[in-house]
Amino acid sequence: MxxxxxxxxxxxxxxxxxxxxxxxxxxxxxxxxxxxxxxxxxxxxxxxxxxxxxxxVGYIAYEYYMLNKPAGVISATEDPRQRTVIDLITSRQRDDLFPLGRLDKDTEGLLLITNDGALAHRLLSPKKHVDKVYYARIQGVVTAADAEAFAVGLDIGDEKRTLPAKLDILESGEISKIRVTIREGRFHQVKRMFQAVGKEVIYLKRLQMGSLKLDENLETGAYRELTKEELEALC
Incomplete structure (x- = not known):
């Protein structure tokens, strides 16, 4: 080039x-x-x-990093007052990296950092319906009825109901533990879905996006480059 x-x-x-x-x-x-x-x-x-x-000075056209995002860091490229996810990628060589999709400030887990706009479009386009898997702790007893409501789609105050989502109940109790798979990326979507069934998300972590799974050995706040196999699967 x-x-x-x-x-x-x-x-x-x-x-x-x-x-x-x-x-x-x-x-x-x-x-x-x-x-x-x-x-x-x-x-x-x-x-x-x-x-x-x-x-x-060698030239690198694209960079791809998997970040285990910690709470308290914003999903932005720069901010004058708050630490961003890009600030955590200290070994980056390019200055045009961006987070592929957003995680709320208090949400942890998988975030892909890249400068590949074409890949971002493939994964984020509303028409693609890429699966996103989250683990969450919920204030309140999550029931089979909630799972059925998620499977049908919920009214969360938007123009359209959510697409059907898969809710797996790992542990039900005063504080329930769940895994949920959604196929959209609406603003605060998981939190709003649980609000729609009268419950509150008190902890949220993204585990997977498309074929990309969070590396279990990656500590909170740590990152690494994607492997060749991970990148090929995404593309």
Whole structure:
């Protein structure tokens, strides 16, 4: 792939376009061993060797990270006051990463961080109906009648009822434990579905999105790159 030299460097998080342009014109960049001072110089991401301030800079078109999101962190790319999920990806090389889908601030679990817009569309498009699996603790006794209501679809105050969802009751009691599979991504959907049957979600964690399952060995707040097999399954 051919790119302008300034875009190549900016994509790799070495500064804004204006910052890297200044560095290039000052002679701080080499292409295949020769100093290049023109930001508009086209380079081949696969064959050209780029050095910036004496250090080699390889090009990575896409990055894919699985994050076990902790509570208290927002699903955003940047925020002046609060820590974001992107802040947790300290080894990232690109500066255009975003969370694929949102988790509420107090929700934990699986979040995919990438810069692949095409993959985001495939997984998030309302027409795709990608399964999302959550574990939750519920204030109140969850019953078979609730599972039946979830299976039919619920009125949660939107224009349309929710699509049928699968509610598995793991433990029923004053604090019930459940697993629920939904095929949409409406705002606060799981919480609102339980509100519709007169109960309250007190803990929520996403376990799976499509074929991607949360790595059980990934501690809360930790992340890792997707494996080749995980990425192929998603694509």
């Amino acid at each position: 051919k790119l302008r030299l300034d875009k190549y460097l900016a994509d790799m998080g070495l500064g804004t376009r204006s910052e890297v342009k200044k560095a290039i014109t000052r002679g701080l960049t080499e292409v295949n061993g020769a100093v290049v001072k023109k930001p508009e110089c086209k380079v081949d991401t696969e064959t050209d060797e780029i050095r910036y301030q004496g250090r080699p």
